[in-house]
Every structure is written in C-alpha cells, then in structure tokens.
Amino acid sequence: MVETGVAERRANKRGQATRESMLDAALHALATGDPASVSGNRIAKDAGATWGAIKYQFGDIDGLWAAVLRYTAERRGDLPARTAPGATLHERVATIVDNLYDGLSGTDSRAIETLRAAMPRDRDEFERLFPLTAAEFASWREAWLDTCRRAFAGLGVDPDRLAEVAAFIPGAMRGIVSERQLGSYSDLDLARTGLTNAIVAYLDPGTA
Structure with a gap:
C-alpha cells in the first residue's frame, strides 16, 4: 500500500x-x-x-x-541585473540593452504583447474587469525599477535620471525589436549602440 x-x-x-x-x-x-x-x-x-x-x-x-x-516573470528571472560587480556604466547599460533585444523577440514577450493588446485600454475598466491581471502588470513597474537600481548600484547614478531611463527603455527597445521583426533598412546594431551611448551619457554621474 x-x-x-x-x-x-x-x-x-x-x-x-x-x-x-x-x-x-x-x-x-x-x-x-x-x-x-x-x-x-x-x-x-x-x-x-x-x-x-x-x-x-x-x-x-x-x-x-x-x-x-x-509564469513568464519566473522564467525570465532578473536578467538585466546580472552584471558583473566591477562592470563599467557602459557595460551595464549594454547588458540591459542586449538582454532586452534578445528577450523581447522571444515566445513569452510575444505572448505578453498579444495579451496586452486584448486588454481594455481604459485603466479603470481594465482593473474592474481583470483585477488580478491588472495587478500583475502594475507590479512589474516597481520590480523593473528595482532591477535597474540594483543593476547600477555603486556607480553614483542620479536616481531621478535612472527612473526616467527605466521608464522609457522597454518601449524604446520594443521599437527596435519591432523593426527587426518587420524587416528594416535601418542598421539595428548601430541603433542599439546609439541608444546605449545616449543612456550612458545621460546617466554618467559627471553630467548630472
């Protein structure tokens, strides 16, 4: 038995x-x-x-x-924060840009985009009809900001500028990934390099 x-x-x-x-x-x-x-x-x-x-x-x-x-959050883990402790500001930004470039074209990211497109655009309606789903999406903002804070810890980066970068970089990377998926005459490697350099210049404590 x-x-x-x-x-x-x-x-x-x-x-x-x-x-x-x-x-x-x-x-x-x-x-x-x-x-x-x-x-x-x-x-x-x-x-x-x-x-x-x-x-x-x-x-x-x-x-x-x-x-x-x-489930997607568990599978994704905390990739952008996996930068070497002694990495430079440029290396850390490049790591985040590269991770998002790879990750946003994956199965999980495509699935999330489809789900987002199906949800109500009005936030109040979204939270009323899908409270659990809305709460999960809402939790991602703080989790992502915390990831960015830890990724740049110890470099003296201005917290307000870091919050701005954390807010815009996912959307910026979605645009670059969309160009890759749709087929583009743009040099996307150059685009990623330019975005990385722009973020580094903005976050550099010497320019704050």
Missing part, C-alpha cells in the same frame, strides 16, 4: 505538471499573435483539457492571465 504522504506528493506533482502544461499552452497560443488566442476555450483545446479543468486550476480567465504573467 502506498503511504498517504507519498500519494499526496505524487498527486501534487501531477497537478503542478497539469498546471504548467496549461500555462505553456496559453503562452504558445498567445505567441502566435492570433486575437482568438485570448479565448479560454482555445487555451483549453490547445492544452488538451476542458474549460472546466482550466477554471479548476485558475478560477477564471482573469486568474489564468495573471498566472501566465507570473
């Missing part, structure tokens, strides 16, 4: 595997860019499950999308 504790651990592992397979199915569906991929029934079909099974795991569609966002 299998001991109760062993049976529970096996059940928990199966439940976790089922949950992750549903999250993976949601991510891959969203990453196609198909507006229909935000349908709960579509996700259930792709996961080989029923909508009832999805609801059992996540509660409702809002709970599913919030879980998808947490």
Whole structure:
C-alpha cells in the first residue's frame, strides 16, 4: 500500500505538471499573435483539457492571465541585473540593452504583447474587469525599477535620471525589436549602440 504522504506528493506533482502544461499552452497560443488566442476555450483545446479543468486550476480567465504573467516573470528571472560587480556604466547599460533585444523577440514577450493588446485600454475598466491581471502588470513597474537600481548600484547614478531611463527603455527597445521583426533598412546594431551611448551619457554621474 502506498503511504498517504507519498500519494499526496505524487498527486501534487501531477497537478503542478497539469498546471504548467496549461500555462505553456496559453503562452504558445498567445505567441502566435492570433486575437482568438485570448479565448479560454482555445487555451483549453490547445492544452488538451476542458474549460472546466482550466477554471479548476485558475478560477477564471482573469486568474489564468495573471498566472501566465507570473509564469513568464519566473522564467525570465532578473536578467538585466546580472552584471558583473566591477562592470563599467557602459557595460551595464549594454547588458540591459542586449538582454532586452534578445528577450523581447522571444515566445513569452510575444505572448505578453498579444495579451496586452486584448486588454481594455481604459485603466479603470481594465482593473474592474481583470483585477488580478491588472495587478500583475502594475507590479512589474516597481520590480523593473528595482532591477535597474540594483543593476547600477555603486556607480553614483542620479536616481531621478535612472527612473526616467527605466521608464522609457522597454518601449524604446520594443521599437527596435519591432523593426527587426518587420524587416528594416535601418542598421539595428548601430541603433542599439546609439541608444546605449545616449543612456550612458545621460546617466554618467559627471553630467548630472
């Protein structure tokens, strides 16, 4: 006879595997860019499950999308902060730019863009209809700012200028990544170098 504790651990592992397979199915569906991929029934079909099974795991569609966002955050980790302690300001900025350039074209980022496009533009309506999803998105701002603070710790960077850079750099990098995806006559390596140099010049404590 299998001991109760062993049976529970096996059940928990199966439940976790089922949950992750549903999250993976949601991510891959969203990453196609198909507006229909935000349908709960579509996700259930792709996961080989029923909508009832999805609801059992996540509660409702809002709970599913919030879980998808947490899942991508866990997979992404804290890449921009992984700079060597002795790295120069230029090296740290270049690391962030390179990480975003690579990461924003990945499956998770494409999925997030599709999800964002499907959410209400009005913030009040968004928070009313999808409170859990809205809360996850809102939490990213402070998490990203904290990541940037730690990435530039010890360099004497002005905190106000750092907050400005943290606010604009994701959007700036999305623009460069979009150029790559759409096909561009621009030299995107030159664009990344220019953006890096501009940020370094702005953050350099000697110019504050």
